[in-house]
Amino acid sequence: DAEITQSPRHKITETGRQVTLACHQTWNHNNMFWYRQDLGHGLRLIHYSYGVQDTNKGEVSDGYSVSRSNTEDLPLTLESAASSQTSVYFCASKRDRDSGHEQFFGPGTRLTVL
Amino acid sequence: TQLLEQSPQFLSIQEGENLTVYCNSSSVFSSLQWYRQEPGEGPVLLVTVVTGGEVKKLKRLTFQFGDARKDSSLHITAAQPGDTGLYLCAGVSRRLVFGKGTKLTVNP
DSSP states (O other), rough: OOOOEEEEEEEOOOTOOOOEEEEEEEEEEEEEEEEEEEETTTTEEEEEETTTTTEEEOOOOOTTTEOOOOBBBBEESSOOOGGGGOOEEEEEEEESSOOOEEEEEEOEEEEEEE | OOEEEEEEEEEEEEETEEEEEEEEEOOOOOOEEEEOOTTSSSOEEEEOSSSSEEEEETTTTTEEEESSEEEOOOOOOOOSGGGOOOEEEEEESSSEEOOOEEEEEOOO
């Protein structure tokens, strides 16, 4: 069965370190998204990609970067982790770009920055 | 900026009770989605409503899209412990705009 996976599921790191969160989907979807979920804020879009070599900033992109070298993967990098980036991160993918089709979410990565 | 306000934020009820969750915006959306999220998991799509005034039913869950396509409601009849979770509405424009969610607890 097609799926979307994230790794690691839990990560503890220190302020200033570089961290990369992995996202891998086997749906063959062109469209992939990264969100963070925080109490009181809901799900907020960090970055998204509509295909290989395409990346775009979302509403809370500062301090984060993504790259898309193939269809299946969209890794999220925190260049220099900050305590404000402690959150639960969700990756998602979708078949069609500009429609209300379902976004399939991964199980999430809980990141703690000490 | 498009915003979606969900109410209530928290809801704790007994098994068998009915409840309604609301999702309101000042913006018009082309469609609106409802997701349910369980602890430790990602959100899962329940339904998409597209047409103003549309009503969709999913077993004991009834979803309604407002006539002006700015608001929606989710009604659960005879809630069960398995309905416990975080319910998120999401407006569809260029990208999904999520509400902050309603955390529902159904006690046996």
